[in-house]
Structure formats: C-alpha cells, structure tokens
Amino acid sequence: MNPLPMFRYNWQIRDEWLEGLAALPEEEWTKPRVGGHRTMLRTLAHIVAVEHEWITTVQGVPDVNHDLDDYPTPEAVKRFSDECRPTVESFLLDWGPDKETGTFEASIGGKTVPIKYAEAVGHLIAHEIHHAGQLSVWAREAGMTPPSPDVVFRGLF
Amino acid sequence: MNPLPMFRYNWQIRDEWLEGLAALPEEEWTKPRVGGHRTMLRTLAHIVAVEHEWITTVQGVPDVNHDLDDYPTPEAVKRFSDECRPTVESFLLDWGPDKETGTFEASIGGKTVPIKYAEAVGHLIAHEIHHAGQLSVWAREAGMTPPSPDVVFRGLF
Numbered sequence: 582m583n584p585l586p587m588f589r590y591n592w593q594i595r596d597e598w599l600e601g602l603a604a605l606p607e608e609e610w611t612k613p614r615v616g617g618h619r620t621m622l623r624t625l626a627h628i629v630a631v632e633h634e635w636i637t638t639v640q641g642v643p644d645v646n647h648d649l650d651d652y653p654t655p656e657a658v659k660r661f662s663d664e665c666r667p668t669v670e671s672f673l674l675d676w677g678p679d680k681e682t683g684t685f686e687a688s689i690g691g692k693t694v695p696i697k698y699a700e701a702v703g704h705l706i707a708h709e710i711h712h713a714g715q716l717s718v719w720a721r722e723a724g725m726t727p728p729s730p731d732v733v734f735r736g737l738f
Numbered sequence: 739m740n741p742l743p744m745f746r747y748n749w750q751i752r753d754e755w756l757e758g759l760a761a762l763p764e765e766e767w768t769k770p771r772v773g774g775h776r777t778m779l780r781t782l783a784h785i786v787a788v789e790h791e792w793i794t795t796v797q798g799v800p801d802v803n804h805d806l807d808d809y810p811t812p813e814a815v816k817r818f819s820d821e822c823r824p825t826v827e828s829f830l831l832d833w834g835p836d837k838e839t840g841t842f843e844a845s846i847g848g849k850t851v852p853i854k855y856a857e858a859v860g861h862l863i864a865h866e867i868h869h870a871g872q873l874s875v876w877a878r879e880a881g882m883t884p885p886s887p888d889v890v891f892r893g894l895f
Binding site for chain 2: 712
C-alpha cells in the first residue's frame with residue numbers, strides 16, 4: 582500500500598477539525614480535557630508538529646522542534662499545518678521499493694536507533710487517527726458533530 | 739506498504755484493551771459513554787464485527803452480520819476476536835500487486851459499488867485506531883492507563 586492516501590485522509594479530516602474548532606467558542610478549544618495534549622487545539626497542533634518532526638528526522642534534517650504555544654488559534658494551527666505539508670507530501674511522493682523495505686537512523690534519547698521507513702510512516706498515520714478519535718469524544722461533549730472518520734468513499738485511493 | 743503489520747498493531751492493542759477491561763469493574767465497561775458504540779465493551783465488539791464483516795464482504799462471502807449483544811463480557815469479545823482473526827489474517831497474507839491496485843464489488847444499501855482493496859483495508863486500519871482513540875479517553879475517565887498507541891518499537895515491520 583502506498584501510504585500517501587492515508588496521509589491525505591488524515592489531512593482532509595485535520596482541515597475539517599480546524600474548521601469545526603474555528604466555529605466553536607474559544608473556551609471549547611482551550612478547555613482542559615482528559616488525555617491527548619490537554620486541549621483540543623493543542624492536540625491538533627501536536628499532530629502537525631509530530632508529523633513534521635518525524636518526517637524531517639527521516640530525511641536527516643537535524644532537530645526540528647515546534648513549540649505548541651506558538652499556535653494559539655485554529656487559524657494559526659491551520660497555517661502551521663499548511664506550511665509543514667509540502668515537506669511531508671514530497672517525501673511521500675518519493676515513496677518506492679527502497680522505502681518499502683529500507684531503514685534510517687534516528688537519535689532517540691541520545692542513542693542512535695535504526696527504524697524502518699514503513700514503521701515510521703505507519704506510526705504517523707496511526708498517531709493522527711488516534712488523536713482524532715480522542716477529539717471526536719471531546720467534540721461531542723462540546724456539542725460539535727465530528728468529521729466522519731470513514732476512509733472509503735473519499736476518492737483517495 | 740504491506741498492510742499486515744498495521745493490522746497486527748491493532749490486534750496487539752485490541753488484546754491489551756480486552757485484558758485491561760477484564761481487570762476493571764463491570765460497571766466501567768458497561769457504562770454509557772459519549773461517542774463510539776455506547777460502552778467500552780460494545781465499541782470493542784463493534785471493532786471485531788466490522789473488521790470481520792468487511793473482510794468477508796471483500797472475499798465475496800454473502801451477508802455476515804454479527805449482533806454485538808452476543809458478546810457481553812471482555813472474555814466473550816476476546817473469543818469472538820480470536821475466532822475472526824484467522825480469516826482476516828489469511829486474506830492479508832495473500833496480499834500482493836493484484837490487491838494493491840485491484841477492486842471488488844460491494845453491495846451497500848441495495849446498490850453494487852466498486853471499492854479498491856487498498857481503500858477497504860485502509861478503512862479497517864483507521865476504523866480500529868479511531869475507536870481505540872475514543873477508548874483511551876474513556877479509560878482515563880475510568881482510572882485505567884490505556885495501552886500505548888505507538889506503532890514504533892513493537893517489532894512489527
């Protein structure tokens with residue numbers, strides 16, 4: 582499976598989340614929640630940051646670290662997401678048999694560990710879906726209908 | 739990407755969820771929750787049912803439908819999951835270039851629609867992760883530490 586359609590799935594839903602949050606009163610997206618990254622907004626900024634930090638690591642770019650406090654509104658998280666997306670997308674457009682089975686070196690906790698490209702990419706796909714699942718519970722608590730989590734019938738494959 | 743490691747990821751975590759639920763008092767897994775399938779237990783039974791119903795549909799087996807009320811305990815859901823898994827796994831072990839790009843016909847709401855194998859498989863991967871994200875919020879409400887959602891460092895790829 583080429584991983585790009587699953588990233589595009591996440592990006593569609595991410596944009597729907599950010600639109601949905603922008604339509605809610607600020608106190609809903611800054612309200613402390615159990616689990617995730619404290620608030621709905623910070624959880625969305627965290628999704629963007631983790632995806633970008635991992636993909637730059639995979640590409641060998643040293644130490645990209647984002648501060649979630651830099652994105653205090655849904656509009657700011659949307660701009661952040663739009664800025665990071667081309668880097669991630671161009672990495673995935675370049676996916677091929679070498680990536681399917683290959684390994685890169687990541688520095689984690691001061692140690693260098695080998696990680697498979699497919700494992701890292703699977704991690705990022707699951708990471709966003711997991712947090713979007715959490716967001717869907719908080720959204721219903723806030724009276725918002727969450728975006729559909731369905732992959733099928735989006736024309737992505 | 740071969741989809742099997744992502745299914746194995748979901749199955750590992752599913753088993754951890756079912757063990758975790760079995761260790762909680764019954765009122766926690768039968769308590770009504772906002773979102774998902776009403777309770778933690780029914781949401782887990784729903785994950786198993788949807789995966790098995792989709793894969794049998796993909797294989798052309800007509801109308802497999804499970805009743806979530808048939809699985810009233812974590813142990814019953816675990817048995818249900820164990821019974822369904824070989825069908826799903828053998829389908830995925832047979833994954834290859836024909837599945838990567840091929841299409842099957844599904845009957846949805848009385849209409850026959852073409853769906854790509856990769857799309858259906860991506861849908862099932864996301865479906866379980868989405869619900870596990872919801873479960874993680876409810877678990878924390880119940881005082882349970884949810885299983886780690888990390889894909890990396892599980893030796894699955």
